[in-house]
Amino acid sequence: MAEEVMLIGAKGSPFTRRVETALKMKGVQYEFMEEDVSNKSPLLLKYNPVHKKIPVLLHNGKPICESLVIIEYIDETWKGTPILPEDPYERAKARFWAKFMDDKCLQPLWKSCSSQGEEQEKAKEEACELLKILDNELKDKKFFGGDTIGLADIAANFISHWFLIIQEVTGVEVSTKDKYPKLYEWIDEFVNCSIIKENLHPKEELVAVFRGRLQAATATK
Amino acid sequence: MAEEVMLIGAKGSPFTRRVETALKMKGVQYEFMEEDVSNKSPLLLKYNPVHKKIPVLLHNGKPICESLVIIEYIDETWKGTPILPEDPYERAKARFWAKFMDDKCLQPLWKSCSSQGEEQEKAKEEACELLKILDNELKDKKFFGGDTIGLADIAANFISHWFLIIQEVTGVEVSTKDKYPKLYEWIDEFVNCSIIKENLHPKEELVAVFRGRLQAATATK
Structure with missing residues (x-):
């Protein structure tokens, strides 16, 4: 079949x-x-x-x-390039960081750009702490997965592409190369992996999507 | 070593x-x-x-x-009783339901008993919907893992023990045997597995813990 x-x-x-x-x-x-x-x-x-x-x-x-x-x-x-490593401890670390992206980073990163006033200040502070943690995790590594991309890198994709565009659209500056040098090195390595590069979503389309979402968020306030 | x-x-x-x-x-x-x-x-x-x-x-x-x-x-x-099944599709289902317990159920179930007024009514409604989903998932099964307990059963432990005690302490009735018959059959099977039964936390200690947490929650309002 x-x-x-x-x-x-x-x-x-x-x-x-x-x-x-x-x-x-x-x-x-x-x-x-x-x-x-x-x-x-x-x-x-x-x-x-x-x-x-x-x-x-x-x-x-x-x-x-x-x-x-x-x-x-x-x-x-499916066989082919492994996404999780073989060693159970390394697998646990990959799962830990992938979960961290979803449970901890997503909301504050989005809010740091999309909210207003005090709520935004709080979200920006939280986002900065989270990005610092990620920057630190990458200090001796090329990828979250080590030498090659793995589960945690794939889970962090919204940081390497979407989050940079949201900041550009909103004009809010949360992450910069100076503050998070290792994270920016990772972004550069990650988006230049052929499999990621060939499938990046066109920036102009995402800009349009975020403009719509931000307008909707403002309209419901 | x-x-x-x-x-x-x-x-x-x-x-x-x-x-x-x-x-x-x-x-x-x-x-x-x-x-x-x-x-x-x-x-x-x-x-x-x-x-x-x-x-x-x-x-x-x-x-x-x-x-x-x-x-x-x-x-x-470690070898010994497997916790996740071997088949990738069954493993995915176990992970899906385990994640569902944490991401979706924990907060509404706790809030359905610990909050007040409109917030509580909303949480109770949400909790009932979630319990219905779980009851339905168990319709043809003894455990979330099938014939034996697995990852999702272990993840659901707060429903079989803690949640029942919270309801007793607060006097709030969210789950009943009539409304969720399959879920209550599961609770009965689960807490009577020797490994669970021998390690259930003493009820009176949990009652004391919850009383303390509920008082603290009220004091900060």
């Missing part, structure tokens, strides 16, 4: 891009279904009834949800 | 108990270091400088943090 791999996602979403990166690292061919997140499709609701969120990977009709869970599934299912 | 396994935790914490359950499933001997979470030890701050939280597993001096990450490490490091 021919293998069927389908990805329900949105090209502008860092979570979708994480999964695409993992599929491309494994050389897996897949069909991409662009989801309109403002008008969710019956397909998405059927395959991710719990969260109703992208991305969803369908492998021979079986759905897998949550980007980090999907990446581990891909790593365990 | 003799193996050194040390767990920094608090006996009353469901997260610590998760790790203890995993260690016991593998038959790993370990030293337990009770942490005073209101006055964190230099040891905790040294080994979990990022989150400064329990539990931390020290294996031959190397720290592993975050309970779900620790459980996967334990599963990959």
Whole structure:
């Protein structure tokens, strides 16, 4: 039976891009279904009834949800470039940092640019502390995964691309090369990996997406 | 070299108990270091400088943090009863539900009992929806892991023990056997597994802990 791999996602979403990166690292061919997140499709609701969120990977009709869970599934299912290392302690570290990106960094980084007044000041302070932690983690390494990109690098993709663009769109300066030199070295290495570089989302499209989101956030205040 | 396994935790914490359950499933001997979470030890701050939280597993001096990450490490490091299944799709499902417990259930379940007024009503409503999802997931299964307990069951330990006690202490009724029959069957099966039963935290101690936390929450309002 021919293998069927389908990805329900949105090209502008860092979570979708994480999964695409993992599929491309494994050389897996897949069909991409662009989801309109403002008008969710019956397909998405059927395959991710719990969260109703992208991305969803369908492998021979079986759905897998949550980007980090999907990446581990891909790593365990297909040969090719490994995404997690073999050693259990190194695997634990990769999972720890990937979880850190989602649980700790995402919200404060977004808020540091999108909120206002006191809330923004607090988010900026928090974001700076988090970026310092990441900068420090990278002090002796090229990637979070060591010499090659791994789970934590893929999970940090929103820092290397999306977060820089949000800062540009909003004019808010949170991260700079001077403050986080190792993190900026990592950004440079990461976005220049061929697999990442060839699949970066066009900046002008993301600029449009963020302008829309920021306007929506302001309108609901 | 003799193996050194040390767990920094608090006996009353469901997260610590998760790790203890995993260690016991593998038959790993370990030293337990009770942490005073209101006055964190230099040891905790040294080994979990990022989150400064329990539990931390020290294996031959190397720290592993975050309970779900620790459980996967334990599963990959020691033989004995498997915690995650072998099949990648089943592993993905276990990880999905374990993550669901932490990301979605913990806060609303706690708030449904500990908050007041409108906030409480909203949390209760949300908690009921989440419990319904869990009840439905268990419809054809004995455990979240299938026939035997696995990662998601261990992650759901706060529902089987802590959440029932919180409801008793506060007098708030969120979950009942009538509303969630499959979930209550699961609770019964889970707490009666020998490894869980022999290590349940004494109810009277948890009652005292929750009374303290609820008073503290009220005092800061």
